Amino acid sequence: MGPAKWKGRRLPLLPLRGLLVYPSMVLHLDVGREKSVRALDRAMLDDHMILLCSQSEVNIEEPSQEDIYRVGTVARVRQMLKLPNGTIRVLVEGVTRAEIVDYLPNDDYYEVSIRELPESESTDSEIDALMRTVLNQFEHYINLSKKVTPETLAAVSDIDEPGRLADVISSHLSLKIKDKQDILETVDVRERLERLLDILNNEREVLELERKISQRVKKQMEKTQKEYYLREQMKAIQKELGEKEGRAGEVEELRTQMAESGIPDKVREKVEKEIDRLEKMPSTSAEGGVIRNYIDWLLSLPWNKQTDDDLNVSKAESILNEDHYGLEKPKERVLEYLAVQQLVKKLKGPILCLVGPPGVGKTSMARSIAKSMGREFVRISLGGVRDEAEIRGHRRTYVGAMPGRIIQGMKTAGSLNPVFLLDEIDKMAMDFRGDPASALLEVLDPEQNNTFSDHFIEVPFDLSNVMFITTANAIHNIPRPLLDRMEVLYIPGYTELEKLQIATRYLLPKQKREHGIQEGRMLISENSLLQVVREYTRESGVRNLEQQIAAICRKAARAIVSEENAETAEPIEVDASKVKEWLGPPKFRYGMAEVEDQIGAVTGLAWTEVGGDTLVIEVTVLPGSGKLTLTGKLGDVMKESAQAAFSYTRSRANELGIDPQFHEKNDIHIHIPEGAIPKDGPSAGITMATALISALTNRYVSKEVAMTGEITLRGRVLPIGGLKEKSLAAHRAGIKKVLLPKDNERDLRDIPDSIRNEMEFVPVSSMDEVLQHALTQAQVHSPVETH
Numbered sequence: 114m115g116p117a118k119w120k121g122r123r124l125p126l127l128p129l130r131g132l133l134v135y136p137s138m139v140l141h142l143d144v145g146r147e148k149s150v151r152a153l154d155r156a157m158l159d160d161h162m163i164l165l166c167s168q169s170e171v172n173i174e175e176p177s178q179e180d181i182y183r184v185g186t187v188a189r190v191r192q193m194l195k196l197p198n199g200t201i202r203v204l205v206e207g208v209t210r211a212e213i214v215d216y217l218p219n220d221d222y223y224e225v226s227i228r229e230l231p232e233s234e235s236t237d238s239e240i241d242a243l244m245r246t247v248l249n250q251f252e253h254y255i256n257l258s259k260k261v262t263p264e265t266l267a268a269v270s271d272i273d274e275p276g277r278l279a280d281v282i283s284s285h286l287s288l289k290i291k292d293k294q295d296i297l298e299t300v301d302v303r304e305r306l307e308r309l310l311d312i313l314n315n316e317r318e319v320l321e322l323e324r325k326i327s328q329r330v331k332k333q334m335e336k337t338q339k340e341y342y343l344r345e346q347m348k349a350i351q352k353e354l355g356e357k358e359g360r361a362g363e364v365e366e367l368r369t370q371m372a373e374s375g376i377p378d379k380v381r382e383k384v385e386k387e388i389d390r391l392e393k394m395p396s397t398s399a400e401g402g403v404i405r406n407y408i409d410w411l412l413s414l415p416w417n418k419q420t421d422d423d424l425n426v427s428k429a430e431s432i433l434n435e436d437h438y439g440l441e442k443p444k445e446r447v448l449e450y451l452a453v454q455q456l457v458k459k460l461k462g463p464i465l466c467l468v469g470p471p472g473v474g475k476t477s478m479a480r481s482i483a484k485s486m487g488r489e490f491v492r493i494s495l496g497g498v499r500d501e502a503e504i505r506g507h508r509r510t511y512v513g514a515m516p517g518r519i520i521q522g523m524k525t526a527g528s529l530n531p532v533f534l535l536d537e538i539d540k541m542a543m544d545f546r547g548d549p550a551s552a553l554l555e556v557l558d559p560e561q562n563n564t565f566s567d568h569f570i571e572v573p574f575d576l577s578n579v580m581f582i583t584t585a586n587a588i589h590n591i592p593r594p595l596l597d598r599m600e601v602l603y604i605p606g607y608t609e610l611e612k613l614q615i616a617t618r619y620l621l622p623k624q625k626r627e628h629g630i631q632e633g634r635m636l637i638s639e640n641s642l643l644q645v646v647r648e649y650t651r652e653s654g655v656r657n658l659e660q661q662i663a664a665i666c667r668k669a670a671r672a673i674v675s676e677e678n679a680e681t682a683e684p685i686e687v688d689a690s691k692v693k694e695w696l697g698p699p700k701f702r703y704g705m706a707e708v709e710d711q712i713g714a715v716t717g718l719a720w721t722e723v724g725g726d727t728l729v730i731e732v733t734v735l736p737g738s739g740k741l742t743l744t745g746k747l748g749d750v751m752k753e754s755a756q757a758a759f760s761y762t763r764s765r766a767n768e769l770g771i772d773p774q775f776h777e778k779n780d781i782h783i784h785i786p787e788g789a790i791p792k793d794g795p796s797a798g799i800t801m802a803t804a805l806i807s808a809l810t811n812r813y814v815s816k817e818v819a820m821t822g823e824i825t826l827r828g829r830v831l832p833i834g835g836l837k838e839k840s841l842a843a844h845r846a847g848i849k850k851v852l853l854p855k856d857n858e859r860d861l862r863d864i865p866d867s868i869r870n871e872m873e874f875v876p877v878s879s880m881d882e883v884l885q886h887a888l889t890q891a892q893v894h895s896p897v898e899t900h
Contacts, residue, residue: 124164124187125152126213126223131171133293134186135280136207145200146174152222153193153203161190164211164227167290178216181223184230184298187211210297230300232276240275243306250313251282257320261285276302279309286316364392367408376416380572384411407509410516410570413524419578420528423487424455436481437474438618439611443467443602447482450580464557464581466538466596468588469604470838472654475584476536478604482582483532491522496537501547504556506569516569519556523574530578538595539585550592557581557598605837606653606725608844610867612646613639620659628666635669637687644692648699651845653725653838661696668695710816710889713808717800718821718843718851719792720835725842727819728792730785730800732808737780745785748793754824755783758802761828761880762809769884771809781805796833798824799852802880803887813889819843820852820883828880832856837863844868852877852886 127142127149134140144150156163166185168176192204210230217224248270255261265285272278283296292312299305371384391404423429426448433444443465450463467475476492483490498504506517515521522533541550555561556576564573583599585591607615617639625635645665650657669685693699713732718725743755759781766773783801785792799822807814821839823831832854843851855876861869877883 123217123224123226124162125155126164126166126181126185126225127152128176128181128223129165129167131290133167133290133297134165134188134205134207135284135297136186136209137277137280138186138207138284139191140205142203142205143196143200144203148222150201152224153190153201155222155224156190157193162208163188163190163205164213164225165205165207166213167294169290171290181213182294182298183213184294185211185213186297187227187229210300232300233302236275240303240306243303243310244275244278247278247282247306247310247313250310250317253317254286254313254320257317257324258287260287275306279305282313283309286312288312288316363405364388367391367405367412370412374412374416376412380411380416383572384408387411403509403514407569410520410524411572414520414570414574415523415526415528416574418528419530420488422451422454422530423485424451426451426455429485432485433481436484437478438614439607440474440478440604443478443604446600446602447485451486464559464583464599466583466585466588466591466599466601467604468585468601470606470653471586472652472656473604473606474654475604476534479532479534479582479584482580486532486580488580489526489528489531490534491526491531492534492536493518493522494536495549496540497542498549499542499546501549501552502568504549504552506567508568509571514569516567517552519565519576520567520570520574523576523579529575530580532580532582535581535583537585538583539587539590550595553595554598557583557595559598603837605835605863606841607655608841608865608867609643609646611865612655612658613643615655616642616646616658616662620655620662624659624663624666628663628670630666630669630673633684634673635666635685635687637665641687641689641692644689645696647845648701649692649696651701653841665692665695710813711807712811712813713804715800715804715807715814715887716819716846716848717797718819718839719794719796720838725835725838725840727842727846727848728785728787728797730783730797730804732801732804733782733784734775734808735780735782736778739776739778740780742780742782743784744782745787746791747785748791750793750795751797754795754798755801757824757826758798758805760826761802761824762805764826765828765880769806769810771806775809781808794833795823795831796821796835798822799830799877799880799883802828803883806884807888810888814887815850815889817849818852818887819846819848819850820887822852822854822877822883824880830854830877830879830883836860840864840868840872840874844872849873850875850886852883854878 127144129142132142144153152163164185165188166181166183168180169182170176170180173180186207187209188205188207190203191206194202196202210232211227212230214226214228217226251269252266255263255266269278269281269285272281279296279302283293286293296305296308296312299308367384367388371381371388376384387404387408391401391408394401394404429451430444430448433447437444446465467478469475479492480490502517504517504519506520507514516524519533523529523531526533535553538553541553543550555565559577562576562579565576566573588596588601621637621642625632642662645661646658649661652658665687669687672685687695713734715730717728717730719728720726741755741759743752747755759776762769762771763773763776766775783805785797800820802824803814803820806812821833821836823833825831836853836857837860840851850873852875855878858876861874864874875882875886877886
């Protein structure tokens, strides 16, 4: 039929759902919608011609004009058959492309006027090449998809018309309706072939990927089936041999361990439940390892295991004295604990806190306590710990979860009653992960630690039989609630005589042994050791002293193996000159007290985290306008003490013989040397007041006097802390007289007799007494006059 026949032709419209018909296609359609049935009836009454257009959406039952594509196929109805279910099956043959020009008013069915879209019939070599390429790609598609029969390829290959070839191939492809509609709407033959070629290329790539994926999955399935078959064979062989392997053997082994462990009933129930879960879990499950790890922890903890305490007080005392020289208070406290436990038989473990500078033997003291009691010893360091989970553990929901350090320590100890050392408890930190110090409250509270709860273990654990010992350098860094649960024992440091005894009894033999120096090969006198103590160390403990002794032993070892000494094998004597040769010039001046009496310079005593120390406070009076200058990196408290001393001096100017107007015409500069070191605390109050009054009255301060005490505006001397450490520092510095607050007189009994016999301690209650002992009567000239 020519184009003129179709121009403006009115035809009934049959909307198709999920289907598209190309020209020259012959296929069956099932029609069920009322409008579609009426459209078919109309076509049969006329010349059997009907327009087939696809719907853009399949699910629309009553499509509107917008839901139907504008381009479709004019088809001839060849046959029509009514099925028993009311559906009509029709055989249609596509004739030509056509476009809907307009919808005509008709309520019974869709009726449209159409315009034919004729194809160009011209052919050239480029179209021939496109046809061959399309056929070639279609052949690849058939080989990959297996959905199209080879006979179809043979039928398609005989088509000479390029447009019809594109339509027939498109009808055999599994494309979306939208893509098929694009082909239908492409009237130009060359463009249609190129469009089809793009679609065939994409389909071929997708099919190749599908085949690769299918092959990979098939290989994996074959491998899994093979492994399963081999495992079943292995199980059968092991069964024949009577061997246990895999999850079943693992579960049986765990049940045996549980039966032999003697764990409490509550824990046993928990373990049994977890073993049952493990048994039912596939061997490939990742959670199986988590459960196995949890069961291992529950079975390895010492739920009922205890060591027998050796409660022989005399034996314990000899062990403590053998390991440590001095430290009378800690030793006495441990012996008291043993004596009480011997009488009571059951005592909640005390929590001792050993506080003192580095190197005084806090950690080794805890180890000796465990040795004297016959208990296991466990040590954990809390320095830098900032995560609460370090104490209480992680919950098992986390990857790599494990118990906290307390439970880990109990497993290491293997008993319910070890001596547990929590080292450096004052150096814990706090951040967004929680406050580990607060988590320790439950551990160190005797009323709570019998049911300590670890997040990982989830079963209460009894810590009430543990003897906890903590160590710290400074008590003020420990949170107050934690400190309240502990009994503090101060280890302030050692005197020169104690250091000498420690070096002779412990440090020197230990270093000789570690450096391979046999007995009698190196001789060092007490005077030489005392020289090392005085001139090469300045510390409260003995750690630096041990380093210096180790340095001497290294030099001696080299001298022993040298050629000069190899033949004679005479012992090496270490005297004062040898100490200077090996250790170099003295690092510290022994006897740091001033060489002569000074004006405006007073020796004060200070407490630091590494023990006591001496500091010289200097005051200079300059012409000016009453400005008070403080230098030397002072803290707020020390600055306030300086202000209090200044105000006291102004209030007593007449009685002290100072011009009452001195503060208006003079500047006062108070300086404390060692400006890089932070200094704070109220205990330098009387020292600064004495230096200020000395400078204003031009009276000398005795070089043999050092002092410590807090001052009030009315000149009262208030008590301070750390008297023993300050006394040791004064003794090291060669001070002969120490002025201390009267309220600190009770602390004098803590000071060793050797120091009390060599120094004079003068309790004072007011600044008048301080000045009486500190200032000499001599004056250079008259008191400072205002300028």
